[in-house]
Amino acid sequence: MSQFFHSRLLAATLFLSGCFCLATSTAARDVDAAGYYKLRCASCHGANGEGTRDKSPSLGPPLRGNPLVINAPAELLAKIIRHGRGGQQRVYDDAYPNMPAFDAGMVPDAMGLALYLKTVLQQTPAASAATAPIDSRKDLVGRATAGSSNRLFPPTSQTKGVSQ
């Protein structure tokens, strides 16, 4: 009996520990995404994704409401984060410089950050996008992950017109 109880207790502990770790991992990913947005993206794209066209020099376009960010697969955004976007790849005919590349040492989870850009940054109030509570993001991340495969990245001819 005691052995049976201990086995059950061990199993329950392991199960709960697993759940806790999973929850912690998900939450940590969200925290990391928000943190890394603030650390790596905000100085060019604005603290709330509003862009910096109102500053001189202007460094980056708005990401909030940006058709490319909304419609492109997260994988593509992650690739842009990893490899940068400059020169002839640049979509915007505006005053922005080339976007630098962020390797794994600078942004460990590019996909997590891409999902953050597509979800939390798009749908939380502007003033609190970078500091939104973790709980409010989980559902958004899930929806974006599910929906991203059904959305088509708009052709280049459309995105070239993107400008604020």
Add this chain to the structure above:
Amino acid sequence: MIAVIKRILVFAGLMLGLQLGFTPDAEAVAAFARQTGMNCNSCHIGTYYIVPNFTRTGRLFAMRGYQVPYIRERLHAEGDTGNNNEQDKYGGDYLALNWTDFFSARLISEVARGGEDASGKTLDTRSSPLNRMALFFTGAITDWLGIWTEIGYLGNNSMRSVTPGRQNEQTGVNFFAYDEYRINASWDFGKNSFFGFSMGNEHPNVGPQFQYPLPLPDLWSNGQGGVGRSMDMANLSAFLFYNDRWYFQVAGVTGADNTNWSDGNNYYANVSHDWFRKTRNDLWLIAEYYAGNDFPSIMTRTKDSFLCPANCPPGVTDQNLSISNTPGDIIVNAPVERVQDFDSFRLSLEHSAADRGSHTWYAAATALTMTQKFESGAKVEDTQLGAYLRYFYQRTYGVEIFVRDHLKYEYTTPAGLKRDTYTKPNYGITLLWYPAMNVDFWLSLSPRVQNIVFDDQRDLYNDKASSFVLGFEYNL
């Protein structure tokens, strides 16, 4: 000369072989400039030799005082590199600088330098394995302070002899260290607007882009980054950028030969307007005024030589130093005069286009005029016109060409006699190859190295000299 051309062709063949050996991708190499976190191409249109032509972002980076863009994390304390997400990364007055930042360096080597002297005689083809090396930092120090500074060294063989009769020869032993800085405090106000103040030890102008060695008319010694300590001055400047279009700057400058405010000083004003305000299409009209009473004569070498602080021994001059503190084009046999006061005006039109399809370029046209009144009662008037283009295909293959001429260069003696001068337009061409963003090779040709003579001494005019330089630069 034929042998030299053969060597150049062999070198070009080797370069072509290397070129075919791998796919050049200037975008993909050296992903970060450590000091700002930005991609090199974001701010620069090539960095050939020491001339860092700018994109719109790069120009505003200089105007803004080197604070934006700056996207790398800043240090809060030793060992804290800002990865703790609970901390505010972009606020506060903490130091953003790390000592290792200064190990950004630039190495320039002249593989071969040669040509013909004024008599048409072929010069020995020489090499400067280390022509110059510089350590530098450009970026934010705190949220409101930014600095550009460079500590440089001119390597063996880069300085030329001052021995009479050997003035085109390199000494192999001379070197010269220089330090340059401009520190700025600036703040945003309103939409696309900022203002600030700066202090530095060179000419304060940052509106027009830096040129060297004088492809465009410049009698003010290039401004920032131009002269090192060869023209030691101090300046205090106030600047304002308004509504993404208008740039204003005023400055006081100690003068052109020392940092002593009491022996005279100069003042500077700049009004610039930007038309299209795009990375791919940026057009500036820049009007500058520079005047005062502390400036050397543009007709002769200045009195304050590195080698001869007082009077040079007979036959020895510093005219062949690779960096000279003479701001103008000297006139052969011009009398030595001391400037009482001067005024100067420059109008420039500068266009930059970055990554417009496969094409990237910087182009400029400049008109400059200076009048100097001398203590003797004489005066000199110089009006110059010049044009310049640096073009890149795929940011990899480039060419740079310039032409400039004196429309009027006239000396009036104390007695009122006008002596016009004679010369021909000066021009040059440079071929550039950038296998990577931070490595470039160049072949520079100056078909006409000439002098300027008084019109009544036209028999002294000589344009037989020519020169070429084959070199490379590595930025790390």
